[in-house]
Amino acid sequence: xxxxxxxxxxxxxxxxxxxxxxxxxxxxxxxxxxxxxxxxxxxxxxxxxxxxxxxxxxxxxxxxxxxxxxxxxxxxxxxxxxxxxxxxxxxxxxxxxxxxxxxxxxxxxxxxxxxxxxxxxxxxxxxxxxxxxxxxxxxxxxxxxxxxxxxxxxxxxxxxxxxxxxxxxxxxxxxxxxxxxxxxxxxxxxxxxxxxxxxxxxxxxxxxxxxxxxxxxxxxxxxxxxxxxxxxxxxxxxxxxxxxxxxxxxxxxxxxxxxxxxxxxxxxxxxxxxxxxxxxxxxxxxxxxxxxxxxxxxxxxxxxxxxxxxxxxxxxxxxxxxxxxxxxxxx
Numbered sequence: 100x101x102x103x104x105x106x107x108x109x110x111x112x113x114x115x116x117x118x119x120x121x122x123x124x125x126x127x128x129x130x131x132x133x134x135x136x137x138x139x140x141x142x143x144x145x146x147x148x149x150x151x152x153x154x155x156x157x158x159x160x161x162x163x164x165x166x167x168x169x170x171x172x173x174x175x176x177x178x179x180x181x182x183x184x185x186x187x188x189x190x191x192x193x194x195x196x197x198x199x200x201x202x203x204x205x206x207x208x209x210x211x212x213x214x215x216x217x218x219x220x221x222x223x224x225x226x227x228x229x230x231x232x233x234x235x236x237x238x239x240x241x242x243x244x245x246x247x248x249x250x251x252x253x254x255x256x257x258x259x260x261x262x263x264x265x266x267x268x269x270x271x272x273x274x275x276x277x278x279x280x281x282x283x284x285x286x287x288x289x290x291x292x293x294x295x296x297x298x299x300x301x302x303x304x305x306x307x308x309x310x311x312x313x314x315x316x317x318x319x320x321x322x323x324x325x326x327x328x329x330x331x332x333x334x335x336x337x338x339x340x341x342x343x344x345x346x347x348x349x350x351x352x353x354x355x356x357x358x359x360x361x362x363x364x365x366x367x368x369x370x371x372x373x374x375x376x377x378x379x380x381x382x383x384x385x386x387x388x389x390x391x392x393x394x395x396x397x398x399x400x401x402x403x404x405x406x407x408x409x410x411x412x413x414x415x416x417x418x419x420x421x422x423x424x425x426x427x428x429x430x
Contacts, residue, residue, distance in 0.1 A: 114139050126327050131257040134200040142326055145319060146256050147201050148217075149328065151208045154194035155219035159393050161187045163227040164236060172230060179276055180233065186269045193262040200258045213398050221379060222309050224387030231284055231291075231298035237277015239299075239306040239344070245270050246340045247310065250330035259328075278347065285351040292352075299348070300356040307371075308379045310337040316376075341369050 122139055125132065132138055161184050168184065171177040195205045211217040222240050227233065248267050254260040284295035311333040314320055323329040331339075341360075348355050359372035382390070 123325070126255050126325070129327075130255075131260065132255055133257045141322070142328075143201050145323060145326070145328060146259065147198055147203050147208075148319075149323070150194055150198040150201075150259055151203070151211070152218050152220075154191045154198060154208065155212050155217060156223065157187050157191035157194060159219045159223045159397060160240075162393060162396055163223060163225075163389075164233060166227060167230065167233050170230070171233075176280075183237075183273050183276065186273070190266045190269070193266060194259075197256075197258040197262045209397075209401060213394065213401065215385065215394075218383065219393075220309055221382040221387065222305050224382050224389045224393060225301070225305055226389055228301075229294050229298060231281070231294040232302070234277050234280030234284060234295065235298035235302040237273050237275075238281050238347070239277070239302050240309065241270050241273040241277060242344060243306050243309045243340050245274055246336050246343075250336075253327075253330060255327040278351075281353070282351045285353055295351075296353055299353050303356050304374065304378075305382075307337055307340070307374055308382075310334075310340070312376065312379070338368055341371050345369055 118137070119139055122137070122142070132142075164180060164187075165184050168177055168180050171180050195208065198208060199205060208217060212219065222243075227236070245267060248263055248270060251263040252260055252267060254263065281295050281299070284291040286292075311317060311320075314332045314334045317333055320329065320332055324332065345355060345360065357372045359370065361370055362368075363370045381387070385391075
């Protein structure tokens with residue numbers, strides 16, 4: 100038997116077939132697995148990899164939008180974007196906390212990210228060139244995230260599923276916020292509509308790549324489906340996203356940059372053109388436009404925040420010592 104390592108590598112496991120079969124019966128019965136429950140090492144490590152990547156994506160995802168807080172076109176836009184970036188920081192906190200219930204520390208996950216062993220979503224390695232990009236990110240990127248994340252509210256691992264309920268509620272607000280920005284631009288001056296169309300042209304294909312490789316190329320998909328960590332395959336979610344987004348683009352008068360996009364009556368879905376998987380894998384492996392800058396920013400924040408973490412730990416130790424002293428005095 101094999102299980103997934105912390106960052107996806109295969110490692111040997113010695114669990115017997117009876118234990119694995121009993122665990123699978125719990126999964127099939129839709130029971131929630133909790134932190135202290137017995138679980139296969141592969142299940143634990145797969146969750147650590149997925150939740151860790153999700154948490155990293157929320158934190159790194161603050162960077163392209165945070166860059167526009169002071170340059171947003173109005174006080175209302177500044178406040179809304181600031182609230183969104185703050186939400187994303189909170190999402191990262193929920194997710195790191197969920198991962199910690201599996202026996203991995205936040206420090207270890209961050210060190211693996213900075214060492215290039217752990218990944219975050221490829222979408223955040225593209226630059227935000229104009230204000231319209233903030234609208235496109237909200238509409239497309241957060242829209243794709245919602246499509247991915249709503250099924251995670253039914254994930255078999257309890258802490259992850261519960262964290263996702265609040266995350267999805269807030270992501271839904273972010274998606275509406277982005278779509279409203281794009282609608283405003285599309286209904287504005289010709290120059291504003293051109294900005295919106297340009298942002299859509301640049302973010303459409305990377306948004307489709309967010310769902311991951313084709314099912315046939317996904318290393319972890321089948322096992323994650325059996326364990327009900329995931330409920331839908333990459334390609335199923337991608338199709339759902341396309342089907343829901345095309346009418347939204349048509350409503351605000353923007354054109355999706357895919358000449359092969361058309362409704363297929365027989366399938367009941369939109370057909371769409373081929374994805375540039377060479378670009379996807381190049382970005383995943385560190386060759387995206389902003390890979391280097393994103394990791395440098397994360398390293399800088401981690402280094403400069405060391406004194407805060409040390410101070411918090413020292414304070415916690417002092418409080419613990421005071422409680423223990425008070426307890427002994429009372430006895």
